[in-house]
Every structure is written in C-alpha cells, then in structure tokens.
Amino acid sequence: MKAQPQNQRLIPKTDSAIQQYLSKTPASKEMYEHARSFLAGGQSHNARFYNPYPFYASKARGKFIWDVDNNRYVDYWMGHTALILGHSPAIVTNEIRKQAANGLLLGAPNKYAVELAELVSKSVPCAESVRFCTTGAEATMYAVRLARAYSKRKSIVKIAGGWHGYNSALAVGVSYPYEVPESAGLPEEEDHLVKLARFNDIESTCQVLSQNSSDLAAVILEPLLGAGGVIPADKEYLKALREQCDKIGAVLIFDEIITGFRLSLGGAQEYFGVEPDLCTLGKILGGGLPASAVVGRDEILSLADTTIKRPKQERCWIGGGTFSEHALSMRAGIATLKLLRARRSSVYGTIGKLGEELRRKVDRSFSEAGISTRTTGAGSLFATHFLRSNQEDIKNPQDVVMTDQKTMHKYCFALIASYGIFFLPGHIGAISTAHTATDILRFVESTENFADKLSSFKK
Ligand SMILES: Cc1ncc(COP(=O)(O)O)c(C=O)c1O
CATH class of the missing domain: 3.40.640.10 (Type I PLP-dependent aspartate aminotransferase-like (Major domain))
Incomplete structure (x- = not known):
C-alpha cells in the first residue's frame, strides 16, 4: 500500500494563509493526493515540495505562472532561476x-x-x-x-x-x-x-x-x-x-x-x-x-x-x-x-537595479514593523532571512541556520497564499526581464502587509 501524506493532519485551523491556500487550490490538493499513488512524494524534485502540498502548475508565460485551479501568480522562482527572460519569450x-x-x-x-x-x-x-x-x-x-x-x-x-x-x-x-x-x-x-x-x-x-x-x-x-x-x-x-x-x-x-x-x-x-x-x-x-x-x-x-x-x-x-x-x-x-x-548593459542594469531596490525595501518594510531581517543576494537574486536578536548579518550558511526559518517559510507561503506571488518557500528569488518596477512595488506592498500582520500577532 502507498504511504499516505502525514502533513494533512498538521494543518493548523487557525492559520489564515493556510486556510486561504486550501480554499483556492482544491484541484492542486486533489492532484497531489492522486500523484502520490504514482510518484514517490507526489512530484520529482525535493525542493519543489512545501506544506501542506505544492500547487500544480498548468502553464506559464512572461512573469506569470498559473496553477491547475487557474490561480495566477507573479513568479519569482523563475524555473529554478533559469528563466532570465521570463517564461516562453x-x-x-x-x-x-x-x-x-x-x-x-x-x-x-x-x-x-x-x-x-x-x-x-x-x-x-x-x-x-x-x-x-x-x-x-x-x-x-x-x-x-x-x-x-x-x-x-x-x-x-x-x-x-x-x-x-x-x-x-x-x-x-x-x-x-x-x-x-x-x-x-x-x-x-x-x-x-x-x-x-x-x-x-x-x-x-x-x-x-x-x-x-x-x-x-x-x-x-x-x-x-x-x-x-x-x-x-x-x-x-x-x-x-x-x-x-x-x-x-x-x-x-x-x-x-x-x-x-x-x-x-x-x-x-x-x-x-x-x-x-x-x-x-x-x-x-x-x-x-x-x-x-x-x-x-x-x-x-x-x-x-x-x-x-x-x-x-x-x-x-x-x-x-x-x-x-x-x-x-x-x-x-x-x-x-x-x-x-x-542588450548586455540594459538587461543587467535593469534587473540588477530591481533586485537592489527589492532587497532594500523588503528589509525596510520589516524594520518599520520592528522585525529584523537581512535580504541577501546580488544583482537579480534575493532571499530574506529573519535574524535572531544576537544576529546582525548573514555571511555564510551557518548564519542562516541560526535565523528564524519558520518565519521565513511563513512569509514565503503567505506570498503564495495571500498575495499571488510565487516564491518557493525557503529558496531563491530571481527577477527576470519580464518583471517591472511595478511588480517590485507590489512585492514590497505585500511584504509590508505581511510584516504588519506579523508584528501585530507578536504584540
Ligand atoms: C549551484 C548549483 N549547482 C548545481 C546544481 C544542479 O543543477 P541541476 O539541478 O541542473 O542538476 C544546482 C541546482 O540548482 C545549483 O544551484
């Protein structure tokens, strides 16, 4: 008999992002359960799984990716960072x-x-x-x-x-x-x-x-x-x-x-x-x-x-x-x-500037909500780490191990569930030439919203 997913039992009823995700992704849930009968773990790349189940993609174009429930997300995972020109240029x-x-x-x-x-x-x-x-x-x-x-x-x-x-x-x-x-x-x-x-x-x-x-x-x-x-x-x-x-x-x-x-x-x-x-x-x-x-x-x-x-x-x-x-x-x-x-100088100049802006503004949003983060990366790549009170910077993976990874996953998951932004929880954010300054602005606004909720929850 095939092993049944354990994680379903762990879904906390009080987590609004999880509830939002469950209500908007029933077809993904069904596909995940069906997939487990044929695919070990329901899919074939370890990093692509996140709790309670990943959404199953149906198509992608430009900066967007759609799931089988027809939800549309702005994609910052961009095919494991491979898609510098966006989907299907x-x-x-x-x-x-x-x-x-x-x-x-x-x-x-x-x-x-x-x-x-x-x-x-x-x-x-x-x-x-x-x-x-x-x-x-x-x-x-x-x-x-x-x-x-x-x-x-x-x-x-x-x-x-x-x-x-x-x-x-x-x-x-x-x-x-x-x-x-x-x-x-x-x-x-x-x-x-x-x-x-x-x-x-x-x-x-x-x-x-x-x-x-x-x-x-x-x-x-x-x-x-x-x-x-x-x-x-x-x-x-x-x-x-x-x-x-x-x-x-x-x-x-x-x-x-x-x-x-x-x-x-x-x-x-x-x-x-x-x-x-x-x-x-x-x-x-x-x-x-x-x-x-x-x-x-x-x-x-x-x-x-x-x-x-x-x-x-x-x-x-x-x-x-x-x-x-x-x-x-x-x-x-x-x-x-x-x-x-x-288009060397315009491509790298533009996506690098968007990356720099995103890193700076995401950290500023959390800081204004009293939460200490460090958004690391360079050029068009980024990831946000939630620092412990004794931490000031992230210089190596040992520093990352010390951070609050539970909150990092919560943040990434909230982006998917509540803000239509696909950022594989715990992984790399990548900006492509299909993204614009307006996308970065939305990313930052979504972060501000999440940061406010997180800080009021912590008070
Ligand atoms: C730095 C680095 N090296 C090697 C690999 C392995 O590449 P592939 O997944 O194509 O086997 C990856 C995959 O993400 C990577 O990030």
Missing part, C-alpha cells in the same frame, strides 16, 4: 518551433552546439574550452573528475552548505548538521575525500586547504551561494582562494550554474573579477531547456579530448550523455545568449 520559442520540425535529438555533432560553444567562450572569461552536458549535477561531477585527472590527486574542498546537485561525489555537507551524511546510499569512502570549508572565512578555509594540500585536487564553490542562503562571496575571499589554489597546485572550480549569465554576462567571475580554472554552467545556458557545460582552461579540458591518443588511464572520460548538445536546447541557448550579449 518569443525569441526563444520561435527557435524551438523551427527546430522541432527539423530533428529533436540529432545524436551527432551539430552546428548549433558549435555556435553556442563560441558564444559561451566569448562571454565567460575562463571559457577557453567548452564541453556540453545536460544537467548541473552532471557538469559538477565532470568538473571534479577533470580536476582529479589533471592534478592526479583525490581530495576536494567544498563549502559547508554549498550545493552542486545530486551527484554522489559532491552530495556531502550540504544541509545542517554538515557532518551527517546527506542520504542513505552514499558510500562513506567517497565522503571522506571531501573536506568542508566555512564560506567567507578566509582564515579557517586556508587552514583546511593547507591541512589537505598534498592531496588537494580542487576547491569547488558557488561564488554566490544559492541553496545555502543566496549569499555572495566577499571578493577578498575569492581572491584568497585563487592565491591558495595557485600555491598548492589545486584546481579552482566556480560552480556558476546559478550565477552564469545571471550576475553579469560573464557570470560571477566577471562580477567579482576573479577567474577560476574551471567553471560549470547550466540553467540560463539552455534558455529554459536542459543544457549544462563544464568550461575552462584548455590545458585541463584537453584531457577530455579523446581524439588525442593517450593511454586509457591518462584521459578523462566526461563526454557521455545521450541528450548532450540537444538541438532544441542549443538553439534556445543561442537565442538567449545572443539577446543577453546584444
């Missing part, structure tokens, strides 16, 4: 339509992959060479393998609270408590090759690096932590990592699955002015379709060039993937990158 869908009549999966080297690789190489500072794959988890897995092959070492340093997708090599120290394995089924032997460092803490990170220097293949980090709290790195922290990696002979990998083409055209490496040896790209790269890449220095990527004759143990196998260089994804990516390149 014509410039992308036209290309997809053209390609749909000319072969979905070509299964051969194709001209679109060459064109996209050239655009990537011209846009991302470290991208001397490019290899495409399909998901972010695959790209980070390949980046680690390349770094190990190149350095002939095994250990990896990653950030405690950093997230690089569900590949086994990096599913270590993601959620608190970081020392406890993330999942059953992950061999401890592999975990032991991964050492954890504290984000934005130069001293302790350098210590971890020097303690492991003789076997250190790579340091991998998101230059702006996504799932770990939407926290930008200090530029000095990235510079220190660059220097230490050079000194030790370890490969510096930036996981730019979120930040690539998002913080700037050249990603976080351009935004912060620190260049890694390798970087991983995904999300925006495929223009809303599945595509990812591992890119970086020629000298390292050339290990993946199997046309160069080498003994088997000296090459690096990373080029699998039935769906790699998928024609639809390549064309969607080309259309997206071409537009971002052509």
Whole structure:
C-alpha cells in the first residue's frame, strides 16, 4: 500500500494563509493526493515540495505562472532561476518551433552546439574550452573528475552548505548538521575525500586547504551561494582562494550554474573579477531547456579530448550523455545568449537595479514593523532571512541556520497564499526581464502587509 501524506493532519485551523491556500487550490490538493499513488512524494524534485502540498502548475508565460485551479501568480522562482527572460519569450520559442520540425535529438555533432560553444567562450572569461552536458549535477561531477585527472590527486574542498546537485561525489555537507551524511546510499569512502570549508572565512578555509594540500585536487564553490542562503562571496575571499589554489597546485572550480549569465554576462567571475580554472554552467545556458557545460582552461579540458591518443588511464572520460548538445536546447541557448550579449548593459542594469531596490525595501518594510531581517543576494537574486536578536548579518550558511526559518517559510507561503506571488518557500528569488518596477512595488506592498500582520500577532 502507498504511504499516505502525514502533513494533512498538521494543518493548523487557525492559520489564515493556510486556510486561504486550501480554499483556492482544491484541484492542486486533489492532484497531489492522486500523484502520490504514482510518484514517490507526489512530484520529482525535493525542493519543489512545501506544506501542506505544492500547487500544480498548468502553464506559464512572461512573469506569470498559473496553477491547475487557474490561480495566477507573479513568479519569482523563475524555473529554478533559469528563466532570465521570463517564461516562453518569443525569441526563444520561435527557435524551438523551427527546430522541432527539423530533428529533436540529432545524436551527432551539430552546428548549433558549435555556435553556442563560441558564444559561451566569448562571454565567460575562463571559457577557453567548452564541453556540453545536460544537467548541473552532471557538469559538477565532470568538473571534479577533470580536476582529479589533471592534478592526479583525490581530495576536494567544498563549502559547508554549498550545493552542486545530486551527484554522489559532491552530495556531502550540504544541509545542517554538515557532518551527517546527506542520504542513505552514499558510500562513506567517497565522503571522506571531501573536506568542508566555512564560506567567507578566509582564515579557517586556508587552514583546511593547507591541512589537505598534498592531496588537494580542487576547491569547488558557488561564488554566490544559492541553496545555502543566496549569499555572495566577499571578493577578498575569492581572491584568497585563487592565491591558495595557485600555491598548492589545486584546481579552482566556480560552480556558476546559478550565477552564469545571471550576475553579469560573464557570470560571477566577471562580477567579482576573479577567474577560476574551471567553471560549470547550466540553467540560463539552455534558455529554459536542459543544457549544462563544464568550461575552462584548455590545458585541463584537453584531457577530455579523446581524439588525442593517450593511454586509457591518462584521459578523462566526461563526454557521455545521450541528450548532450540537444538541438532544441542549443538553439534556445543561442537565442538567449545572443539577446543577453546584444542588450548586455540594459538587461543587467535593469534587473540588477530591481533586485537592489527589492532587497532594500523588503528589509525596510520589516524594520518599520520592528522585525529584523537581512535580504541577501546580488544583482537579480534575493532571499530574506529573519535574524535572531544576537544576529546582525548573514555571511555564510551557518548564519542562516541560526535565523528564524519558520518565519521565513511563513512569509514565503503567505506570498503564495495571500498575495499571488510565487516564491518557493525557503529558496531563491530571481527577477527576470519580464518583471517591472511595478511588480517590485507590489512585492514590497505585500511584504509590508505581511510584516504588519506579523508584528501585530507578536504584540
Ligand atoms: C549551484 C548549483 N549547482 C548545481 C546544481 C544542479 O543543477 P541541476 O539541478 O541542473 O542538476 C544546482 C541546482 O540548482 C545549483 O544551484
């Protein structure tokens, strides 16, 4: 017999946002209950679930997403931050339509992959060479393998609270408590090759690096932590990592699955002015379709060039993937990158300004209601953390763990239930070119409303 959802019993009758959500989403509720008979947990991405059940989407366009009850929301989750141009921009869908009549999966080297690789190489500072794959988890897995092959070492340093997708090599120290394995089924032997460092803490990170220097293949980090709290790195922290990696002979990998083409055209490496040896790209790269890449220095990527004759143990196998260089994804990516390149300053200037305004005004709304928050992020990315009385700032995931996460979830859920704003509870907010200053104003007004209710409830 299938397990029945436990959470239904936990719905508090007094919570007005929950009651509002239940009354406006009966079809989603029914679909969730039905889905559990066929899908473990009712859907297929852990982060997409929230209590009492997620709404089930029916369609999306521009800045909007609709659920199966036909409720419309302004979407700030934007396809896991991938949709920088909003949902279904014509410039992308036209290309997809053209390609749909000319072969979905070509299964051969194709001209679109060459064109996209050239655009990537011209846009991302470290991208001397490019290899495409399909998901972010695959790209980070390949980046680690390349770094190990190149350095002939095994250990990896990653950030405690950093997230690089569900590949086994990096599913270590993601959620608190970081020392406890993330999942059953992950061999401890592999975990032991991964050492954890504290984000934005130069001293302790350098210590971890020097303690492991003789076997250190790579340091991998998101230059702006996504799932770990939407926290930008200090530029000095990235510079220190660059220097230490050079000194030790370890490969510096930036996981730019979120930040690539998002913080700037050249990603976080351009935004912060620190260049890694390798970087991983995904999300925006495929223009809303599945595509990812591992890119970086020629000298390292050339290990993946199997046309160069080498003994088997000296090459690096990373080029699998039935769906790699998928024609639809390549064309969607080309259309997206071409537009971002052509309108570079207006796109990043506009969404960055909206992001800055949102972060400042959300914190001001809470502050005026006597609630202490820190809306972190950079450019068009944001997340609001509810600070405890002994907290002043959010510099790393350990700080996030200390915040009032229950109120954060309540806030995000209230945005969905009461204000028609979709912001996946506990996750990243992303602004696209489809959002306007008026949307940000509404977001702030909704926040003011929530903050007033919260503060009167607390009195
Ligand atoms: C920084 C980062 N790396 C890797 C991944 C994994 O990407 P994917 O979900 O495409 O496997 C994600 C996904 O959100 C991510 O945020």
